[in-house]
Amino acid sequence: MGRSPCCAKEGLNRGAWTAMEDRILTEYIQTHGEGKWRNLPKKAGLKRCGKSCRLRWLNYLRPDIKRGNITRDEEELIIRLHKLLGNRWSLIAGRLPGRTDNEIKNYWNTTIGKKVQNQPSSTLNSEANNTRHKPLNHQTQQNNTKVVRTKASRCTKVFIPQHSQIDDESCNPPGQQFSVPSVNHDYGQVNNDDPAMTMMGTGTDHQPADLSTFLNLDIDDENSNSCEFMVDFKMDESFLSEFLNVDFSQLYSSTSTANGGDSSAHAISTTCGDDDHHKLHGLDFQPSTAPIVDSELDWLI
């Protein structure tokens, strides 16, 4: 059953770290740098598992760790990010300098989780109806929220469904562009039904925006019936940075430029050809017509 432990347990210290161990680990990493965690304990003279060393360093000893209470701003950001990303604590932590994923996870499961639980679902996702030692799980998430996927899964493809709402003339004032920088990381998956995505998109409850709208896609008419394609692009915190700083009400306007205005303002030209090159405000990416076989993408259909 399961995989064997990452390292032999015999003779290794477990539990809380002592001040001496902390000092040894800190000095070793300051001298030799991070990495090679498996060999680190032996070289540093620590009776610890490499994973344990890594965790201790990343969550506690790292010099740039910010200790102390989570501020109100940080909490609001965590809630926003969690709404978008789900339990992807490392990504959320990436947006909170000095905070660790473990800290944010703990904070959510204790403080915010309780707040959420005590609030009506209209103001906060009811996903956090967790109790002590019953943290959020897939089932809970799926039942109570639509946007988040709790299990981390890297994905570099996004399936753009054909029912993009980009041709709505009523949402066409020339507006700001939403730029997506070059990226290379995980990203949260989105769901058309999610209020957050609705907010990003057409701005009406009856016209939920999908990802293509959100990304300011321009899909050629001739391909409008076959524009179910895989956009193969990469995304990381840089994207999130833009993503989270976007004024979504204005984004609504920006989607409109795709069909009418200056062609230079088009975010993406999409023609589904093999050699076609596509740009999203400078971000090169290549679509693929590969069919969607990954059930992981069901959320987008």
Place this chain on the structure above:
DNA sequence: AACAAGTGCAACCGCCTGGGG
């Protein structure tokens, strides 16, 4: 004061992914 219940958080566990051979 003593005990139980609740809380917060560090640490551990197992799984997944990507890279290298």
Place this chain on the structure above:
DNA sequence: GCCCCAGGCGGTTGCACTTGT
């Protein structure tokens, strides 16, 4: 393409501490 390994991640647990009775 397959296998192995290291690193990374989210979920879970253990325990010290705090609060309530």
